Amino acid sequence: MDILRIQGGVPIHGETRVYGAKNAALPILAATVMVAGTCVIEDVPELEDVRVMMQILEQLGARVRWSGPGAVEVDASSIGSTNVPADLMQRMRSSIFLMGPLLARFGEVTISKPGGCVIGQRPIDYHLHGMRQLGAKIDEQHGYIKCTARRLHGTSITLDFPSVGATENLMMAATLADGVTTIENAAREPEVEDLAQFLMAAGASIEGAGSDTVTIRGCSTLHGHSYCIVPDRIVTGTLMVAAAATRGEVTILGARPSHLGAIIQKLRDTGVRVDVQRDIITVKCEAPPRAVDFRTAPFPGFPTDLQAPFMALLTKSTGTGVIHESVFEARFKHVDELKRMGADVAVDMRTAVVRGVSSLSGARVTASDLRGGAALLVAALMADGTTEVDGVHHIDRGYQSIEQQLSTLGARIERVVIES
Ligand SMILES: CC(=O)N[C@H]1[C@@H](OP(=O)(O)OP(=O)(O)OC[C@H]2O[C@@H](n3ccc(=O)[nH]c3=O)[C@H](O)[C@@H]2O)O[C@H](CO)[C@@H](O)[C@@H]1O
Ligand SMILES: C=C(OP(=O)(O)O)C(=O)O
Secondary structure, eight states, X not given: OEEEEEEOOOOOEEEEEOOBOHHHHXXXXXXXXXXXXXXXXXXXXXXXXXXXXXXHHHHHTOEEEEEETTEEEEEGGGOOOXXXXXXXXXXXXXXXXXXXXXXXXXXXXXXXXXXXXXXXXXXXXXXXXXHHHTTXXXXXXXXXXXXXXXXXXXXXXXXXXXXXXXXXXXXXXXXXXXXEEEEESOOOOHXXXXXXXXXXXXXXXXXXXXXXXXXXXXXXXXXXXXXXXXXXXXXXXXXXXXXXXXXXXXXXXXXXXXXXXXXXXXXXXXXXXXXXXXXXXXXXXXXXXXXXXXXXXXXXXXXXXXXXXXXHHHTTSBSEEEEEOOSOTTOOTHHHHHHHTTXXXXXXXXXXXXXXXXXXXXXXXXXXXXXXXXXXXXXHHHSBSEEEEEXXXXXXXXXXXXXXXXXXXXXXXXXXXXXX
């Protein structure tokens, strides 16, 4: 078991480079299932979720390997199974991305309920409903979901909510369907657009990805190619918040500022200085940040994945900030742990009221989900004394060697392996 031990109170300084987005890499790796030929995906983050996705592809029969630093090569021509292993599905939500591609290529797929961060119910009803509209027959028995379709056909789908995962899954399935599919009220997240770019580079015909209407003209085959993943906006945002929280100055290279409008604006509202130049973002903070209110929303709104890290920043702000979590119904699990460090936060359903305190104190705390874990790291960097963060495997799902990245910026953080 690993823990992260942090000696707080040290401002972080210097330059760091951001790597490719987990949330783009995972659906893109799943989409390689539909490609005839070899794909090389570049700037893939070396994360636990990526390793699980590679394991799933391998168990389905694909040839998958790291072909260089951050490069994954996939040849899916040898896939011989359409059953996604239940134990691996349990390990991450993104395993659901195999549904669309396997169904589209083989006319059948068997999955089970995906695991992943427990931040709400996270049903998959939009995915299943959309697949039915594309012509799939779905049988649910003993916890397994079997989808079959002799041929998927184009249709018009309107999502009840702009779900990122459902937009991506349905877009992938529609890529090899007969005819034209439109997805209305589609998610506009940059990772949806990145997946569409990957598919288009393979020969798919997709218009409007990144807007709320996506139109896909089905094609019969996709060809192999090389593709570089979009930079991770959530990791970028986390580093920006950490810089502000420690009253440091950090320059992030290789970022995509246009994907971070809401977070840049909110940080500026707190009085933190954010300078943007092409793909470089510099964050500098000299005085305690002012409290601000925000509500999470689908892109281009404030990302739910940065709600917890931003809350950590507000715990030591001047004044009171009100946070409304509108995307997931149970995404405040980090609050009790922040309170153990001295934060003053009151939660009522989907709203958290954060009263700034003058100091936090180090404590032993436990991460129970990925971004909640990142929030504990931000709090630990600001706290007096030593914090030990447990549940590090959650953080490792989304941040590549986070202790190394923060150490190079001067943070006093180490990973400690505890023999059980
Ligand atoms: C791998 C990946 O890209 N993960 C991201 C993706 O998750 P994910 O794709 O799971 O998130 P969704 O956008 O689908 O979820 C948004 C909301 O829709 C609900 N919903 C979703 C699908 C469905 O079939 N039925 C349903 O009710 C969810 O419970 C949630 O309340 O988008 C989330 C919202 O930006 C992010 O927090 C995750 O980091
Ligand atoms: C919730 C997240 O991931 P997932 O959808 O893979 O659980 C996340 O990246 O914050």
